[in-house]
Amino acid sequence: MSSMSSASELPPFTTKVQLRETHFRDQLNVPENQVVRYHASSGSTGTPTIMAYTQDDLDLLGRLTSYAFKPLQDSVSRWCCYNAFGYGLFTGGLSLEEAARMARRELGLDITVIPASNQPGLSIKEALTQHLRMIDLFQPTVLFCTPSLAYALWEMDGLDTFEALIIGGEASSPALRNLLSNQGGRQVVEIYGLSEIIGPGVGQGCSKGALHLNENAFDIEIIDSELVISTVHNQAMTRQRFLSGDRVRSLSCDCGHPYRAIDVLGRSEDYITALSCYVSQFEQLLIEHGYAACFEIIDNMIRIEPRHAGKLHELPHLALPILVVSPGTLTRAVGKSKRYLQS
Numbered sequence: 001m002s003s004m005s006s007a008s009e010l011p012p013f014t015t016k017v018q019l020r021e022t023h024f025r026d027q028l029n030v031p032e033n034q035v036v037r038y039h040a041s042s043g044s045t046g047t048p049t050i051m052a053y054t055q056d057d058l059d060l061l062g063r064l065t066s067y068a069f070k071p072l073q074d075s076v077s078r079w080c081c082y083n084a085f086g087y088g089l090f091t092g093g094l095s096l097e098e099a100a101r102m103a104r105r106e107l108g109l110d111i112t113v114i115p116a117s118n119q120p121g122l123s124i125k126e127a128l129t130q131h132l133r134m135i136d137l138f139q140p141t142v143l144f145c146t147p148s149l150a151y152a153l154w155e156m157d158g159l160d161t162f163e164a165l166i167i168g169g170e171a172s173s174p175a176l177r178n179l180l181s182n183q184g185g186r187q188v189v190e191i192y193g194l195s196e197i198i199g200p201g202v203g204q205g206c207s208k209g210a211l212h213l214n215e216n217a218f219d220i221e222i223i224d225s226e227l228v229i230s231t232v233h234n235q236a237m238t239r240q241r242f243l244s245g246d247r248v249r250s251l252s253c254d255c256g257h258p259y260r261a262i263d264v265l266g267r268s269e270d271y272i273t274a275l276s277c278y279v280s281q282f283e284q285l286l287i288e289h290g291y292a293a294c295f296e297i298i299d300n301m302i303r304i305e306p307r308h309a310g311k312l313h314e315l316p317h318l319a320l321p322i323l324v325v326s327p328g329t330l331t332r333a334v335g336k337s338k339r340y341l342q343s
């Protein structure tokens with residue numbers, strides 16, 4: 001696979017709004033009888049965007065997503081994977097299935113997948129109870145899920161059977177990943193993707209915890225701190241130079257990985273104007289000071305919780321007043337979700 005096209009070879013810029021405004025059949029680059037699957041974005045901020053895949057596109061999705069398994073090859077004793085990403089229109093659950101399929105074939109891993117999904121229709125408490133019951137039954141060793149769900153399970157001692165976690169679907173802080181890793185005793189690999197580009201598989205964490213972008217499959221630019229991705233190999237959808245809306249910064253990583261490393265700060269809607277920072281940055285501050293990785297901003301007041309067994313340190317001065325509530329008061333999440341409410 002080649003990449004690094006010159007700017008003159010890149011397609012015109014595309015935004016999420018343009019994708020929504022164009023009927024998905026008008027974006028197809030192949031006859032529809034070659035489309036083997038459609039997915040849709042979560043639509044959390046409006047009309048969902050539709051993504052079409054040929055069989056080759058699904059193979060590419062699987063191959064790229066399976067890169068996340070490579071840092072774990074020497075440490076995981078058996079591959080019994082509990083897949084708690086949502087199955088269905090959202091790309092998470094089925095993309096990890098594609099990754100498992102490709103990893104069996106190309107990496108020789110004997111992967112078993114438990115398609116737990118994200119328990120739609122249950123309350124958060126019921127869903128967490130159900131997850132704990134299934135984890136106790138299957139004794140899986142690798143967990144695929146969002147950082148929010150991993151954190152909620154961690155609080156309930158639900159991660160003890162896991163040797164490794166593969167987390168994605170929302171930005172997370174280094175402090176959260178360190179907490180989930182049990183201070184380094186369990187590997188945590190971050191995966192990064194965009195449903196408008198391919199799904200997961202745009203990038204993944206390395207052994208040093210940096211997120212490397214798969215430049216063998218995409219042309220990558222960072223323009224005014226926004227990540228811009230041009231598809232190179234996708235077949236079903238018209239080639240695009242997508243303005244992702246994700247704010248990132250370049251990192252240097254000495255792990256030997258050939259592709260560039262970034263830190264994803266979040267999408268524009270993850271910016272907390274009142275605190276002048278992103279959700280993941282505030283999460284980092286809370287965890288470092290002994291608080292839980294969740295908070296709410298209501299009526300210009302920040303509600304936070306002490307973390308179970310966390311040693312509290314005084315927080316720096318913040319632009320909003322703080323209300324410390326009892327542990328377990330704030331809403332947890334079982335799927336792709338923001339870990340705060342802003343009003």
Ligand SMILES: [Zn+2]
Nearest residue numbers: 206210253255
């Ligand atoms: Zn690295």
